[in-house]
Amino acid sequence: MRQDNRLPRVLHALLHLNEMTNPATSDQLAGMLNTNAAVVRRTMSGLREQGLVTSMKGHGGGWFLAKPLSEITLADVYEALGAPRLFALGCGDDTSSCLMEQAANSATAKALQAASDTFIASLSTVTMADIAKDFEAKMLELGLPTNDFSYQSGKYK
Amino acid sequence: MRQDNRLPRVLHALLHLNEMTNPATSDQLAGMLNTNAAVVRRTMSGLREQGLVTSMKGHGGGWFLAKPLSEITLADVYEALGAPRLFALGCGDDTSSCLMEQAANSATAKALQAASDTFIASLSTVTMADIAKDFEAKMLELGLPTNDFSYQSGKYK
């Protein structure tokens, strides 16, 4: 399967939304994320349904945060995306009548379950605000003004 | 992407090999794993290279264990398969010049790394012999003789 990059993508989008004063259109976000508007709408729709962001139609419309980043954990975002399949690995078919196969599948499933638990737990401990803080720290480190978001030739400033 | 079931499949195969007195042909294993001989050969080739199993050509040839199950951990098997990609999720493109994207990708990567570490650690603590023991326990529980491996109409006995 091709890689599913929706999670890091949406995290990226939320960071940008946090820095904007006006709603960002799907086209603007698409430019930031190097994709197109339809993908943005499709991907962000889950976040809207979960109340993480709001979208408005018409002139001056677009996307904006529905709550502060400090109240959004990475786990919230992952869930809002529909908790997409985490693993490329499967644990076999559980309908087999072979006891050996059941034992093999069960052993695989246990390891995957442990990994999944760790993943969710890891996401739960981090808020979007934490990521924003990391970003700002790096900006300072590079000697850049933290209010300059013209990361690519000022294209989206 | 389609799910990668090589790990549970190979575990299943190893359990069967452990119970056989003669080498198992690829065709026999294919029957046990509900696939075909070419897939078996392809999938098992990594295990042969890592010295977990041996294969012999010609009359009476086939696959057999190169070491006892107690000396094979699930991590060994996973590595022998080439440590196939674990996640369906990606952590984004790390060549981006956008610091926000880097922060988003980094946060995703951390969670994936933690999950991967847990997965490998979990695999490392279990040997194939442990799985075989689980299997035998279930056989006893069901009141079946532990030396009866005719799990499907005695087809492979």
Next chain:
DNA sequence: GAATCATGTAACTTGAGTTGATACGTGATT
């Protein structure tokens, strides 16, 4: 109220990678 902007959504194509299937070469046994 007409034009424009922007979301909402559907339909189709593309791309990556395991799996399934077939074929054929090579070595070992009888």
Next chain:
DNA sequence: AATCACGTATCAACTCAAGTTACATGATTC
């Protein structure tokens, strides 16, 4: 010499995110 079985290459099938296009709907502006 015939047969068995592995070793390997090739090709099609299937899955699902991502890319793309198109069009309907609603909100704003003039």
